[in-house]
Amino acid sequence: xxxxxxxTVTLRAPRHRVSRxxxxxxxxxxxxxxxxxxxxxxxxxxxxxxxxxxxxxxLVTVVLAVVHLIVMPRWRYRxxxxxxxxxxxxxxxxxxxxxxxxxxxxxxxxxxxxxxxxEQLFGLANVTVxxxxxxxxxxxxxxxxxxxxxLVDDLTRTTQATPGDAT
Amino acid sequence: xxxxxxxxxxxxxxxxAAGEPVPTGDGIDPSWRRLSPRMLLVHPFQEIxxxxxxxxxxxxxxxxxxxxxxxxxxxxxVIGAAMTRWFTTTYRITPDYVQVRQGLFRRxxxxxxxxxxxxxxxxxxxxxxxxxxxxxxxxxxxxxxxDEGVRLDGLSAAxxxxxxxxxxxxxxxxxxxPVAEAAPVAAPAARPDVEVVLATLRPSWVRYGPFTLSGFxxxxxxxxxxxxxINEWHLDPTRYGPLRALAxxxxxxxxxxxxxxxxxxxxxxxxxxxxVGYVLAFWGFRLTRHSAGTLHITRGLLTSRATxxxxxxxxxxxxxxxxxxxxxxxxxxxxxxxxxxxGRGAEHGGTLLLPPAPRAEAERVAGExxxxxxxxxxxxxxxxxxxxxxxxTRAVAAVVFTIAVLxxxxxFAGWPAWIWQVALLALPxxxxxxxxxxxxxxxxxxxxxxxxxxxxxxxxRHALACDGIIGxxxxxxxxxxxxxxxxxxxxxxxxxxxxxxxxxxxxxxxxLADEATPxxxxxxxxxxxxxHSVIMKDPGRHSTPNPx
Numbered sequence: 001x002x003x004x005x006x007x008t009v010t011l012r013a014p015r016h017r018v019s020r021x022x023x024x025x026x027x028x029x030x031x032x033x034x035x036x037x038x039x040x041x042x043x044x045x046x047x048x049x050x051x052x053x054x055x056x057x058x059l060v061t062v063v064l065a066v067v068h069l070i071v072m073p074r075w076r077y078r079x080x081x082x083x084x085x086x087x088x089x090x091x092x093x094x095x096x097x098x099x100x101x102x103x104x105x106x107x108x109x110x111x112x113x114x115x116x117x118x119e120q121l122f123g124l125a126n127v128t129v130x131x132x133x134x135x136x137x138x139x140x141x142x143x144x145x146x147x148x149x150x151l152v153d154d155l156t157r158t159t160q161a162t163p164g165d166a167t
Numbered sequence: 168x169x170x171x172x173x174x175x176x177x178x179x180x181x182x183x184a185a186g187e188p189v190p191t192g193d194g195i196d197p198s199w200r201r202l203s204p205r206m207l208l209v210h211p212f213q214e215i216x217x218x219x220x221x222x223x224x225x226x227x228x229x230x231x232x233x234x235x236x237x238x239x240x241x242x243x244x245v246i247g248a249a250m251t252r253w254f255t256t257t258y259r260i261t262p263d264y265v266q267v268r269q270g271l272f273r274r275x276x277x278x279x280x281x282x283x284x285x286x287x288x289x290x291x292x293x294x295x296x297x298x299x300x301x302x303x304x305x306x307x308x309x310x311x312x313x314d315e316g317v318r319l320d321g322l323s324a325a326x327x328x329x330x331x332x333x334x335x336x337x338x339x340x341x342x343x344x345p346v347a348e349a350a351p352v353a354a355p356a357a358r359p360d361v362e363v364v365l366a367t368l369r370p371s372w373v374r375y376g377p378f379t380l381s382g383f384x385x386x387x388x389x390x391x392x393x394x395x396x397i398n399e400w401h402l403d404p405t406r407y408g409p410l411r412a413l414a415x416x417x418x419x420x421x422x423x424x425x426x427x428x429x430x431x432x433x434x435x436x437x438x439x440x441x442x443v444g445y446v447l448a449f450w451g452f453r454l455t456r457h458s459a460g461t462l463h464i465t466r467g468l469l470t471s472r473a474t475x476x477x478x479x480x481x482x483x484x485x486x487x488x489x490x491x492x493x494x495x496x497x498x499x500x501x502x503x504x505x506x507x508x509x510g511r512g513a514e515h516g517g518t519l520l521l522p523p524a525p526r527a528e529a530e531r532v533a534g535e536x537x538x539x540x541x542x543x544x545x546x547x548x549x550x551x552x553x554x555x556x557x558x559x560t561r562a563v564a565a566v567v568f569t570i571a572v573l574x575x576x577x578x579f580a581g582w583p584a585w586i587w588q589v590a591l592l593a594l595p596x597x598x599x600x601x602x603x604x605x606x607x608x609x610x611x612x613x614x615x616x617x618x619x620x621x622x623x624x625x626x627x628r629h630a631l632a633c634d635g636i637i638g639x640x641x642x643x644x645x646x647x648x649x650x651x652x653x654x655x656x657x658x659x660x661x662x663x664x665x666x667x668x669x670x671x672x673x674x675x676x677x678x679l680a681d682e683a684t685p686x687x688x689x690x691x692x693x694x695x696x697x698x699h700s701v702i703m704k705d706p707g708r709h710s711t712p713n714p715x
Contacts, residue, residue, distance in 0.1 A: 007694045009677050011641065014691075085690050096645040103658075104687050107637035131637045132505075133658035135665035138638075 011100065014083035014090045022080075022142025025122040026073040034065040082140045084151055086158060089129050091138045101138045107131045111155045113148050127151055199257045199268075205298045206321035210249035212294045218245045258319055265305055265334070267317050279317045283307045285480055285506035287331040289473040291324065296471065301327035305334065306506055328473075335475050336360070336459040361458040366521055366532045368452035368466075375523040376445030377438035378491040385440035386433065449522040454532065462502070462536065464520070476518075480504045482635030482661035483616060484520060484533040486543055487627045498529035502536070503631060503662035518662070533630070542616045542630035547609025553650045554670040555605040562601035566593045610668045610679060617657055617683050619668040631666050633683040635659045641676065655680060 041061055045054035081092040089108070092100045112128040119125060125148035130137040143151070215222075222241045229237025256269040266278040286306035295301055301324045305317040322330065417425050450468035457463055462481070464474045483503040492498065500521035521532045534540030573587035603623040610619040617636065620628035640656040647653060647670065655668040655676040668679065681688045 007696050009674055009681075010693050010695060011673075011677055011688070011691055012693045083691075088687055088690070090691055094642075098643045098648070100641040101638065102641075102687065102691070103638035104684070131658065132660035133637055133664045135656070135658040135663075136638070136640050 014081040014092050014100075016082050017077060018080055018082070018140065018142040019124060019144035019147070020077070021122045021144065022124060023073040023077050025119060025124055025142060026076060027069055028122075029118060030065075030069055030072060034061075034069070037061060038065070080141065082143075084155065089138055089155070091140055093139075101136055103129060103131050103138055105155060105158045108155060108159045111152050111159065113152045115145070125149070129155065197259060197261045199259045201257055202253060202319060202321040203300055203323050203326075204253065205300055205323075206253045207250050208298055209294050209300060209321060210252055211246045214245055214249035215242070253321075256320075260330070260333075265317055267319065277317045279305050279307050281334065284334050285477060285504075287334050287475050289327045289331055291471045293469040295321070296324075296469075299324050301471075303327050303330055331473070331475060335461055335477065336457075362463075363456045363458075364453065365456055365462075365535045366452070366454040366524075366528070368449055368522065368524075372522070372524045373442060373445060375492060375495065375497040376442035378489075378495050378497060379441050379445060379523050380437065380489070380491060381441050381444040381448075383437055383441075385444065386437055445522065452522055454520060456536075462520070466522075476502055476504050480506055480661070481536070482659060483629060483631040484536055484543070485627055485629040485662070486526075486529050486533050487625055488526070489625045490623065492523055493526075493626060496526055497523045498526040499523045500529045500533045500536075501662075503629065503635075503659075503666075505635075505659075505661040537614075537616070537630060539614045542613045542618045543628065545611060545613050545618075547611045547618065547620055548675075550605075550608040550610070550652075550669075550671050553652055553672070554608055557646070557650055557652065557670055558601040558605040558608075559598065562597040562604070563594065566590070566597045569593070608669060610671060610675075612679060612682055617666070617668075617679070619666065621667065621669045629662075629666050631657060631659060631661075635661055636684055639680050639684070639688075640665070641680075643673075657683070 038058070038061060041054065041058050045051065045058060048054045075095060079093065079095060079098070083090045084105075086105065088102055088104050090100070090102050092098065108129055109132050110128075110130045112130075113125050114128070115125045119142075123145045124142050125145045127140045127143055127148050128137050129139075140148075140151075218241075222238060222245065225241045226235075226238030229235055251271055252269070255271045256267065258265070258267045260266075263281055264278045265281060265284070266276060268274065268276045284305055284307055286304075288304040288306070289301050290304065291301040300321050303319040303322055305319075307317075319327075319330075417428075420428070447468045447470075449466050451471075452466040453464070455463045456478075460478045462476045462478060464472075464476075466472055481502060481504045485501045485503055486498050487501060488498045499519065502518045502520050504518065520536060521529050524532075530540070530543045533543040537543070570587055570590045570593075573582065573590050576582040577584050577587055600623055604621070607621050607623060607626050610617075612618070612633075613630070615633050616630040617633060618628065618630045620626065636657045636659055638658040640658060642654045642656065643652070651673055652670045653673045653676045655671055657666045657668075657680075658664065659666065668676065671679070677688065677692065681692065
């Protein structure tokens, strides 16, 4: 709407998706969360004087949980994207509020890779790339472990090749 | 943090009592030293107010139990503890480090590598100034924001000024005559480097004091103190003559009049307190540029402060206009520099380049600091009708929702009708706010700087050097995507760490980012021959409604 050029410039999404295994990891993690909620509600049901309301709440929770478990991991898998070139790291996240972050490799301060116990079960890792700015590190969740390792190695090597304190 | 080898200097008290050491030929004395012994006078003054509640409590408890010495003993204890701080603190300045050892039970050693030193602040509180001392704070720009850095509390004022000069300008200068006890913070006088004055406070600027609202803090403190006093000491305001008259007046006056009187009294008090605060904080304000590449700020009536900002750490400036100040044509100027946190309140930490002053003056100073007036004064590109619509919908929708709830409450739950009728008044106010917020929006790339302006309650215009941009965040909410807008955030290691261009058309956001950091976005850009194609299209378009 503001360019007079005949062509329109758009920012394409990052190329890569995270590991497909992340879908199952997110599902399992959500299942645990829902089980806690259901356990509490079941306890209420057992101790309640009348069954009507607790059963209704329990049913609604089950429906919500099933919908969430089916939709959330797949949706998240579609919208969490990343890409790394020799010059920049580029990520996208967010469902309704989409956020894209770009950081030049020359300004990277730290590259962290971490794996929680559940992520280790699924062979996944998170990679966090920070710059000297306190605003918004780039986080890539649910990468395949080998991919994460390679990404960290690549970024570390390129970052070390850049002189200066990157501020 | 890098620690020096322990064997490097095994003589912690090589020169124990040398409060005013005579510097060696290169201006550096690498042995461990103590702070000025005059701090023995200052420490109790600093500690007693802090410990006052405890001392008072012990005094009351002691009196109640018949032993009146408790209060005295605790007072002596506090003074003693304060004095041990002088005995337990040593520091030294080597060619590579500034190191401080402190603590009686918990020994700490802080060290700042000299090549990482970014700021040196010299502060002298009233008590410090009485005995001719100053506190030196050395900032290394660590971004975790919890560590306060190395602090030398209590050097003689001349020594502090010399140390600042030494640490920042890296120019060892031989001191030929004994260090004289000069003015509290010695003005840089006969020095080889050239000093250019960029701004000095004019007394007439005090007229902006009432509009800074810093007095609100004072009102809060006084109100909190009074309410505590009334509650804890069971004071009855009606027992005192003038207060009783006042209370009687309020109980008989109509409610509206009483409220108006209280508000007027508060307004007057805030205005007076803000003005006093302005004078205390900014009296003698002076911004200078040294040829060694630093900006130097001195200010303060009772507590004098001297801040130095290295120009190579400067990434830009911000001109901010809080609403009240803007109404009377005032503005202030703030530095965007790495290693300097942007503080809160009227003083903005050490980043303030000009206290509230006429707007033209703030713009002139910002231009002087940048060596280019254009980024602060040049006209900006507006963000277009969709950004305007978004300002109105956002401001008005919240008010409409609130009014709807209030009407529903009145209709179904019998809430008084005047509540929603009063709430209706918020509608024009919201519209006015939206109009002003849209008028503030603007952006441009001028002289290698990303310039953007936004806000109504506090309107800010920042000019951030493109070299200082270390990343981009492009945020698009659901509604922004529908409107074809994006919020472009430049991340940086300086100042607020993030500077936004709010609700800019998406293609324009990409053009700005691409021009500000050439090449960075290029691999991720796609050019479409059709002008009506969807901008920044989503790969996950199954999940989100089509933005077109």
